[in-house]
Amino acid sequence: MTTSSPDVPGATTQGFDPPRRQLIGGALAALAVVLTWRRARAQQKMSKQEAEYQDSPKDIRMCATCTLFELPRSCKVVEGDVSPNGWCKAYAMAD
Numbered sequence: 001m002t003t004s005s006p007d008v009p010g011a012t013t014q015g016f017d018p019p020r021r022q023l024i025g026g027a028l029a030a031l032a033v034v035l036t037w038r039r040a041r042a043q044q045k046m047s048k049q050e051a052e053y054q055d056s057p058k059d060i061r062m063c064a065t066c067t068l069f070e071l072p073r074s075c076k077v078v079e080g081d082v083s084p085n086g087w088c089k090a091y092a093m094a095d
């Protein structure tokens with residue numbers, strides 16, 4: 001005979017119900033996969049085409065004055081080689 005434990009939700013005097021434990025384990029594994037996928041996706045950079053990147057400045061705006069530019073020739077959000085004189089639609093001016 002199995003009776004409920006008053007102290008631990010889901011626990012019985014016989015221990016945790018194996019199917020419930022498997023269900024919780026599966027849910028946690030699925031959550032870990034989703035979080036890993038979201039983190040990987042968040043770290044992906046845009047292609048130059050997606051960012052509408054160009055190798056020349058736009059007005060006075062250029063990669064060299066963008067907060068997302070990384071010396072010597074890269075960007076935090078756009079993939080590939082980025083010219084300090086370039087520009088894209090993700091341009092972010094420093095405050």
Ligand code: SF4
Binds near residue numbers: 069090
């Ligand atoms: S203007 Fe665009 S490509 Fe250039 S550094 Fe900023 S975000 Fe990157």
